[in-house]
Amino acid sequence: MRQPIIAGNWKMNNTIKDTKALLTDLIPLVADSKAECVVCVPYTNIQTAGEMIKGTNIKLGAENVHWADKGAFTGEISADMLLELGVEYVIIGHSERRQYFGETDETVNKRVLQALKKGLKPIICVGESLEERESGVYKTLLEAQTEKALAGVTSDELDKVVIAYEPIWAIGTGKTATAQEANDTIAIIRNKVAELYCKNCAQNKLRIQYGGSMNPKNASELMAMPEIDGGLIGGASLKAEDFSKVVKY
Numbered sequence: 001m002r003q004p005i006i007a008g009n010w011k012m013n014n015t016i017k018d019t020k021a022l023l024t025d026l027i028p029l030v031a032d033s034k035a036e037c038v039v040c041v042p043y044t045n046i047q048t049a050g051e052m053i054k055g056t057n058i059k060l061g062a063e064n065v066h067w068a069d070k071g072a073f074t075g076e077i078s079a080d081m082l083l084e085l086g087v088e089y090v091i092i093g094h095s096e097r098r099q100y101f102g103e104t105d106e107t108v109n110k111r112v113l114q115a116l117k118k119g120l121k122p123i124i125c126v127g128e129s130l131e132e133r134e135s136g137v138y139k140t141l142l143e144a145q146t147e148k149a150l151a152g153v154t155s156d157e158l159d160k161v162v163i164a165y166e167p168i169w170a171i172g173t174g175k176t177a178t179a180q181e182a183n184d185t186i187a188i189i190r191n192k193v194a195e196l197y198c199k200n201c202a203q204n205k206l207r208i209q210y211g212g213s214m215n216p217k218n219a220s221e222l223m224a225m226p227e228i229d230g231g232l233i234g235g236a237s238l239k240a241e242d243f244s245k246v247v248k249y
């Protein structure tokens, strides 16, 4: 059985003060959740968040990691720096990184391999644009994104990997893929992983989330779909009440 995983992606939101207020409210609200609950926070909030969620059921995540152990990479963050603060999960290859910061399938793959080597669990984002969806190329595109992101990852490591399928047209737009659309697209990704590794690996080890305007209203319908193992939540993760409702869909 694949345990559901709901992760908040705070993006470039929340100061330390905001973090304290949000987590103070969130911690009791999700204390009895069955799904694994993760908050992926900006670097400056990792220490505060880590101290606050110690001893709770909330896990700590970051929003990126560099592929080198250390060195001259101004503005980047290393796996050791994150691990030192108790980070367990890391988002890699979010479409905003791909779109605005030159992230490519190759750099995504390098970050994924480094995360796994160091013991961080990557949440790998894949997704198509509206144009790619409408023209029908999304299937081959998602298969290629998945294959390239996972190059060099072993089947033993697949249970530490989470893939987040996030159609770009649904992110922050209020426009969600229908539950059926999300389910069918995630099945395409899972079938690709079955082909690359084995059917059992894809079925039992790999968790695949949906992301893109997931909120308290649509969470239960999405989570009821057999292929959808969780959600990567942007906007709705910034309010304790909303996020807790998604976590407990």
Ligand code: PGA
Residues within 6 Å of the ligand: 009, 166, 170, 171, 172, 173, 174, 211, 212, 213, 214, 232, 233, 234, 235, 236
């Ligand atoms: P959203 O963002 O929930 O605000 O659409 C999701 C994401 O970008 O991970």
